[in-house]
Amino acid sequence: MRQFFKRFGGRDGGMPERQSPRHMTGQGSGFFISADGYIVTNNHVVDHATTVTVTTDQGKELGAKVIGTDPRRILRC
Numbered sequence: 001m002r003q004f005f006k007r008f009g010g011r012d013g014g015m016p017e018r019q020s021p022r023h024m025t026g027q028g029s030g031f032f033i034s035a036d037g038y039i040v041t042n043n044h045v046v047d048h049a050t051t052v053t054v055t056t057d058q059g060k061e062l063g064a065k066v067i068g069t070d071p072r073r074i075l076r077c
Contacts, residue, residue, distance in 0.1 A: 030054075039064065043071050 026049070030041030039054060046052055052064040 037062075043069050047071070 026045060028041050028045030030039045030045065032038065033040050046066045046069065049066060052066060054062045054064045056062070
């Protein structure tokens with residue numbers, strides 16, 4: 001175990017220290033459904049998000065607010 005911790009981040013081959021929460025970034029696709037800015041995307045794209053930024057095809061970044069989610073998996077074949 002000492003070799004494992006030495007290789008993967010433990011100090012002096014010991015247990016690694018507890019890390020602070022990490023900043024995570026996710027990506028996904030979506031589309032505008034109205035002229036006033038409503039967007040539809042997959043639930044996993046915004047699941048547990050605290051901030052959301054939308055980047056358009058033209059590269060413009062827009063701040064966004066999650067107003068609703070639906071975690072159900074809906075399939076139709």
